[in-house]
Amino acid sequence: MMNDNWDLKGKKALVTGGTKGIGLAICQMFLEKGAEVFMVSRTLTDLESLIKKHNNLYGISIDVSQKDAPEKIIKALPSHWQSLEILVNNVGTNIRKATLDYSEEEYDFLMQTNLASCFRLTKECHSLLKSSGGASVVNISSVAGINHIKTGSIYGMTKAAINQFSKNLAVEWAKDNIRVNAVAPWYINTPLAQTAFKKRGYLDAVLERTPLGRIGEPKEIAALVTFLCMDVAGFITGQCIAADGGFSVNSFN
Template sequence: MMDRWTLKGKVALITGGTKGIGKAIVEELLGKQANVVFVARDKQTVDEQLANFKTLFPDQKIEGFQADVNNKDDINKVIDFIKVDFGKLDILVNNVGTNIRKPALEYEDSEIQHIFQTNLLSSFNLTMRCHELLKKSETGNVVFISSVAGQTHLRTGTVYAMTKAAMDQLTKNLAVEWAKDNIRVNSVAPWYIDTPLARSVLENKSYFNNVIERTPLGRIGGTFEVAGLVTFLCLPIAGFITGQCIAVDGGFTVYGF
């Protein structure tokens, strides 16, 4: 019987793979024996994490690229590498994102464009570029890292929330449109997770306490808990799951009065 709990021989591409949730996803996929290509903008960090991953997983094939997901030349370089070295892509994880926290009336046009380009359009464009390789897999997977901000109100910025809500709808549309190509599409929506970005906000003790009060499990999530769900969605055992947006939130989104 086929081992439904391994990704051995699968090829994965992860954006923003050097820190936080992205780094944890790379580690989990490698742990399930996938071959991994990851990208991030900072060359030094890419080189450091590539060396780290190779030490932790010496038997796995892994490559890191300095690449900006908004730069077509950078993305072409990565996709050309995957075409030549692997000929297919089994897993695409769109993890890159950014936020500018302020009231809706205070956004500049340039800020709105930057958030939409980074969070939504770059992921859309990369996913479109990867369609051919994902189709060749015959068991392709796309996972978007969304946010609970796309499902309910948060005090983290209306524009950010708009991009994540759109990402969840993109997930549903592609899941149906690409099912004929044997490509599954899901999104994972974290609440506050223990990342460098989240820590900068949670340093405010009052804000931290408010977050914990609204989280039934009474704590911040770990990056491995998000990465674990992403990895599960890519496994053969999850082969009938598509078009879903699953929250990793300690119960936050269902916590009523």
């Protein structure tokens, strides 16, 4: 019988990039809703200070763009985790440039960090996800994967690929009772977004094109991700859901 409670009690969640911004808000909401959480990020001191503050929170300091990261992450999971109910691929970064100005190194860096890391870790988690008997994978995409926005083409390419990856996997892994969805935010108040707002006039231009007239808060993305990971969302798979203040439906204003 379906658990129709709006909680994550008894679930074990792996979240990449959990120490700041959207990832941190997701981890906090997961903990509030009763999940155990394992977070991954590079800065050890950030991880340690968060783990100290919360019961049921674990983590590892690792760069997810490294090829052997998935294997190391799985090995570091708590020994009592014999299955995984939730995987959130949240790490993503950007270098904003005109397409003609990108170097090969920058292309590889963004592809490995934003896309290959998600592909590899998700594959590596398959047997643990399947063992849970009902799992949810959420990939953090962007409205830049749906339309052109001024992020640079490589970021847009990685996010569009994440959307399609989510659709393919939703169909392939449905037989294993693993749901796969993508969430596409527009600007959210995080350290990553603050770098874009340093450019004078940029925030005003963003607000002008956003029907709700503001940027989003990390917990507004966390709320959608948390819902997608609950059993009550059990019929939703293969979707890319925008949380964007109406930006992506606003063609002309």
